[in-house]
Amino acid sequence: MKLKKLVFLSILISISIVLSIVESAISPFIYPAAPWIKIGLANIIVLVVLMVYSPKEAILVLFVRIFLVSLLYSGFFSILSLTSFGGGVLAIITMILFRKMKVFSIISISVAGSIMHIIGQIFTLILLISTEQFVYLIPYMLLTSIPAGIFTGLVSKRMVTIFENQLRNPEYE
Numbered sequence: 001m002k003l004k005k006l007v008f009l010s011i012l013i014s015i016s017i018v019l020s021i022v023e024s025a026i027s028p029f030i031y032p033a034a035p036w037i038k039i040g041l042a043n044i045i046v047l048v049v050l051m052v053y054s055p056k057e058a059i060l061v062l063f064v065r066i067f068l069v070s071l072l073y074s075g076f077f078s079i080l081s082l083t084s085f086g087g088g089v090l091a092i093i094t095m096i097l098f099r100k101m102k103v104f105s106i107i108s109i110s111v112a113g114s115i116m117h118i119i120g121q122i123f124t125l126i127l128l129i130s131t132e133q134f135v136y137l138i139p140y141m142l143l144t145s146i147p148a149g150i151f152t153g154l155v156s157k158r159m160v161t162i163f164e165n166q167l168r169n170p171e172y173e
Contacts, residue, residue, distance in 0.1 A: 005053075009049070009053075009057060009060065009061060012045050012048070012049060012061060013045075013061050013064050013065055013068075015045055016042040016044075016045035016046065016061060016065045017042070017065055017068055017069055017072075019041040019042040019044070019045065020041070020042040020065065020069045021069070021072070022041070023038050023039060023040075023041045023042065024038070024073070027039075037141070037144050038148075039148045039151060039152065040114060040117070040145075040148050040149070040152050041152070042065055042069075043091070043110075043113065043114070043117070043152055044152045044155050044156050044159065045061060045065075046058050046061050046062045046065075046092065046095075047095065047106065047109065047110055047113065047152065047153070047156040048156050048159045048160055048163060049061045050092075050095055050096065050099060050109075051099070051106060051109075051156070051160045052160055052163045052164060055092075055096045055099075058092060058095075058096070059092055062088050062092050063085075063088070066081065066084050066085055066088055069081075069084075070084065070085075079125070079128055079129075082124055082128060083121045083124045083125055083128070084121070085124070086120045086121055086123065086124025086127075087116075087117040087118065087119075087120035087121035087124065088117065088120070089120060090116040090117065090119060090120030090123075091113040091114070091116045091117035091120060092113070093116075094112050094113055094115075094116040095109050095110075095112065095113040098112050098113075105153075105157075106153055106156055106157045106160060107149075107150060107153030107154060107157065108153070109153070110149045110150070110152050110153030110156060111145075111146055111149030111150060111153060112149070113149065114145040114146065114148050114149030114152065115142060115145050115146065115149065117145070118138065118141040118142065118145045119138065122134045122135065122137060122138055122141070
């Protein structure tokens with residue numbers, strides 16, 4: 001990996017960590033009845049990396065962010081970090097597959113990733129806690145994940161345009 005690309009990805013990982021921390025702080029104000037619900041601001045960075053670079057780099061950004069945020073908040077093998085990991089795995093696989101089909105827009109890819117992130121989290125909780133009761137949360141979580149996916153897709157679309165232009169025509173070397 002070239003140094004310039006490594007530095008750029010490191011900066012993006014840092015931004016995704018900051019977005020994750022900020023989102024954790026503001027979520028109780030956005031969703032007071034369910035403060036664990038998040039918009040997925042940090043996933044904007046993962047989607048941008050997927051669209052601008054490749055699945056390999058997007059997976060790297062996703063898992064480094066999950067690992068570092070887990071270390072900061074709850075420890076790596078806590079229920080929170082494992083559900084984040086489970087949701088992230090299913091979301092990134094879905095987004096990679098949708099991107100490879102070349103028929104879906106970035107917004108569609110984002111919504112699919114958001115939906116699968118919720119499903120991955122719920123199924124991880126079911127496996128960890130051994131109760132199917134969490135399945136009943138899926139419809140309610142989808143009510144937030146679809147608009148969140150649209151929002152992150154719109155922001156990602158704009159960022160991809162900016163990054164692609166910058167990578168093709170860098171003003172500063």
